[in-house]
Amino acid sequence: xxxxxxxxxxxxxxxxxxxxxxxxxxxxxxxxxxxxxxxxxxxxxxxxxxxxxxxxxxxxxxxxxxxxxxxxxxxxxxxxxxxxxxxxxxxxxxxxxxxxxxxxxxxxxxxxxxxxxxxxxxxxxxxxxxxxxxxxxxxxxxxxxxxxxxxxxxxxxxxxxxxxxxxxxxxxxxxxxxxxxxxxxxxxxxxxxxxxxxxxxxxxxxxxxxxxxxxxxxxxxxxxxxx
Amino acid sequence: xxxxxxxxxxxxxxxxxxxxxxxxxxxxxxxxxxxxxxxxxxxxxxxxxxxxxxxxxxxxxxxxxxxxxxxxxxxxxxxxxxxxxxxxxxxxxxxxxxxxxxxxxxxxxxxxxxxxxxxxxxxxxxxxxxxxxxxxxxxxxxxxxxxxxxxxxxxxxxxxxxxxxxxxxxxxxxxxxxxxxxxxxxxxxxxxxxxxxxxxxxxxxxxxxxxxxxxxxxxxxxxxxxxxxxxxxxxxxxxxxxxxxxxxxxxxxxxxxxxxxxxxxxxxxxxxxxxxxxxxxxxxxxxxxxxxxxxxxxxxxxxxxxxxxxxxxxxxxxxxxxxxxxxxxxxxxxxxxxxxxxxxxxxxxxxxxxxxxxxxxxxxxxxxxxxxxxxxxxxxxxxxxxxxxxxxxxxxxxxxxxxxxxxxxxxxxxxxxxxxxxxxxxxxxxxxxxxxxxxxxxxxxxxxxxxxxxxxxxxxxxxxxxxxxxxxxxxxxxxxxxxxxxxxxxxxxxxxxxxxxxxxxxxxxx
Numbered sequence: 001x002x003x004x005x006x007x008x009x010x011x012x013x014x015x016x017x018x019x020x021x022x023x024x025x026x027x028x029x030x031x032x033x034x035x036x037x038x039x040x041x042x043x044x045x046x047x048x049x050x051x052x053x054x055x056x057x058x059x060x061x062x063x064x065x066x067x068x069x070x071x072x073x074x075x076x077x078x079x080x081x082x083x084x085x086x087x088x089x090x091x092x093x094x095x096x097x098x099x100x101x102x103x104x105x106x107x108x109x110x111x112x113x114x115x116x117x118x119x120x121x122x123x124x125x126x127x128x129x130x131x132x133x134x135x136x137x138x139x140x141x142x143x144x145x146x147x148x149x150x151x152x153x154x155x156x157x158x159x160x161x162x163x164x165x166x167x168x169x170x171x172x173x174x175x176x177x178x179x180x181x182x183x184x185x186x187x188x189x190x191x192x193x194x195x196x197x198x199x200x201x202x203x204x205x206x207x208x209x210x211x212x213x214x215x216x217x218x219x220x221x222x223x224x225x226x227x
Numbered sequence: 228x229x230x231x232x233x234x235x236x237x238x239x240x241x242x243x244x245x246x247x248x249x250x251x252x253x254x255x256x257x258x259x260x261x262x263x264x265x266x267x268x269x270x271x272x273x274x275x276x277x278x279x280x281x282x283x284x285x286x287x288x289x290x291x292x293x294x295x296x297x298x299x300x301x302x303x304x305x306x307x308x309x310x311x312x313x314x315x316x317x318x319x320x321x322x323x324x325x326x327x328x329x330x331x332x333x334x335x336x337x338x339x340x341x342x343x344x345x346x347x348x349x350x351x352x353x354x355x356x357x358x359x360x361x362x363x364x365x366x367x368x369x370x371x372x373x374x375x376x377x378x379x380x381x382x383x384x385x386x387x388x389x390x391x392x393x394x395x396x397x398x399x400x401x402x403x404x405x406x407x408x409x410x411x412x413x414x415x416x417x418x419x420x421x422x423x424x425x426x427x428x429x430x431x432x433x434x435x436x437x438x439x440x441x442x443x444x445x446x447x448x449x450x451x452x453x454x455x456x457x458x459x460x461x462x463x464x465x466x467x468x469x470x471x472x473x474x475x476x477x478x479x480x481x482x483x484x485x486x487x488x489x490x491x492x493x494x495x496x497x498x499x500x501x502x503x504x505x506x507x508x509x510x511x512x513x514x515x516x517x518x519x520x521x522x523x524x525x526x527x528x529x530x531x532x533x534x535x536x537x538x539x540x541x542x543x544x545x546x547x548x549x550x551x552x553x554x555x556x557x558x559x560x561x562x563x564x565x566x567x568x569x570x571x572x573x574x575x576x577x578x579x580x581x582x583x584x585x586x587x588x589x590x591x592x593x594x595x596x597x598x599x600x601x602x603x604x605x606x607x608x609x610x611x612x613x614x615x616x617x618x619x620x621x622x623x624x625x626x627x628x629x630x631x632x633x634x635x636x637x638x639x640x641x642x643x644x645x646x647x648x649x650x651x652x653x654x655x656x657x658x659x660x661x662x663x664x665x666x667x668x669x670x671x672x673x674x675x676x677x678x679x680x681x682x683x684x685x686x687x688x689x690x691x692x693x694x695x696x697x698x699x700x701x702x703x704x705x706x707x708x709x710x711x712x713x714x715x716x717x718x719x720x721x722x723x724x725x726x727x728x729x730x731x732x733x734x735x736x737x
Contacts, residue, residue: 156297
């Protein structure tokens with residue numbers, strides 16, 4: 001399901017009296033007791049959750065599982081945890097919020113965004129650097145299978161053309177514009193910077209520094225050092 | 228107001244080693260504003276440094292993940308690094324000081340220097356010719372002598388001299404009735420540096436002496452409660468044991484008069500607080516020098532608690548046979564190690580001391596007679612043998628050098644001269660690995676030739692002539708020592724002849 005492929009959207013009540021969304025005839029939570037189901041869901045995933053205080057939750061539904069997840073992480077890490085939720089449907093998020101079902105805590109929700117946009121969002125990327133546990137909410141995940149598959153299969157475009165479009169500094173943009181658009185950073189530092197006769201631009205050092213961070217050392221014998 | 232940026236990307240040891248330098252910097256430039264740039268992962272260590280006004284970090288782990296991860300856009304890494312660096316460059320820096328030696332540090336130093344063209348740079352960075360080069364003579368000497376067996380100066384001294392500062396860590400200490408003796412507890416009873424029995428003996432002596440109050444420090448991350456309970460039980464639970472992290476340790480250290488430690492980063496912090504240190508070590512590569520610092524180099528035997536206690540008392544009589552003891556004595560450069568106890572090679576000791584004398588004579592135009600006087604106290608036979616050996620080596624070096632100078636004038640006349648020149652040059656450079664005192668100027672010459680930004684014959688010639696002059700200084704330094712040893716010999720002969728009837732400071736009888 002893509003972001004816009006909701007055909008039929010209903011909110012129904014479970015036997016236990018809790019609101020649950022029903023989308024394209026799929027119930028996103030148990031029709032008997034969504035809270036019991038959510039608690040079981042968190043306990044079943046305890047092994048992966050207990051060693052990480054960052055959790056990427058795929059699918060919000062009406063947040064019953066999120067509620068138990070927050071409790072679980074607070075018990076383990078007090079306030080030192082972070083949850084990021086991806087929910088393709090904006091409607092689900094707004095309804096969940098207006099029904100007062102969203103728990104409070106260190107939670108960020110990203111909704112209605114294509115994977116490509118998500119992977120350009122600074123907050124989202126900063127979160128991913130922390131290597132979070134990925135926890136798919138089964139019903140939500142299956143409902144938006146193609147969306148989440150695209151999300152999980154995402155690979156960033158590493159060409160200079162793409163990189164340059166996202167660079168904030170005009171000086172670096174100009175510098176990168178000198179080089180082939182389809183080259184990668186790795187290629188242009190190895191082939192274009194290291195082979196320069198003279199390092200006449202401060203950015204030569206800037207990109208060599210990035211290269212040493214990436215590779216651990218300057219492999220090409222272009223610079224002389226006794227270390 | 229001076230804006231100074233210090234760059235160090237070399238890790239915790241190197242960052243904390245900068246502390247005494249920052250203290251000096253602030254003493255010489257009290258109105259300066261000092262910023263410190265390091266990797267985010269080492270931020271907790273840089274926060275312990277004194278007198279830093281601004282901290283900047285490069286998020287190495289994050290940038291690396293952005294660059295290596297297939298899902299991350301590389302632009303994120305570039306934007307993140309650029310943001311940090313533009314904040315730094317916006318400061319209108321007057322001086323940039325790179326106190327490390329890492330490639331990363333040199334690359335960033337080069338970038339920041341080029342972006343702040345009006346600032347002065349100290350340390351090592353890349354030239355536009357892509358070669359790594361020190362900014363001034365002292366950093367060049369440090370780089371050249373990095374692997375030299377008798378390196379005459381320690382890193383703190385190089386850093387000071389390279390920045391035109393003098394190392395004089397005389398921080399006034401409070402004077403209370405008793406002395407607080409901090410002991411960094413090892414985490415295991417079988418620790419080599421301070422085994423359980425030694426610890427018990429030492430604490431016993433401190434408590435019984437009346438003048439000392441032992442304060443035991445424990446790194447809370449490596450805590451071994453069973454061991455410390457055993458220790459405290461031994462003393463009827465009367466010991467003061469402080470479980471601490473680095474930040475709190477700094478507060479505790481400020482209350483100490485002496486700090487007894489094995490291998491620990493805490494020693495650098497204690498040093499910057501002006502606390503005297505008794506360092507127990509098994510390698511003498513980078514001991515901490517300071518006005519009252521004492522270094523105990525342990526041998527195979529266990530160090531006795533009484534031996535450490537004696538160090539505090541200034542009684543250098545030891546039970547441990549294979550223990551070596553060094554104190555630090557002030558000289559014209561900073562502080563040099565002075566061997567007070569233990570078996571050692573006179574030959575190596577003279578080489579170590581003369582290396583320091585030579586550096587003073589060559590680059591500070593100061594001939595420190597106290598060094599010669601220390602050597603003259605060694606057995607005369609040893610000193611004379613060393614002098615004789617050095618004279619022979621000096622003759623060999625001078626011979627090679629004269630050959631090179633002769634061949635340089637003939638090099639235009641044919642290829643055979645060029646070949647001869649190269650052979651002689653190789654022979655000359657081989658002395659850099661020898662026992663000769665000439666190894667110092669030769670190593671510096673070698674570094675200059677290898678890393679000089681300009682490769683021209685004229686530069687080579689200039690360096691060869693400079694080397695010739697320096698070898699003459701080596702020669703005169705050996706003669707200085709010879710003179711001092713001879714004076715000492717005369718003194719002892721006169722003493723023998725006249726017994727105690729003559730005061731040698733007065734005029735001798737005719």
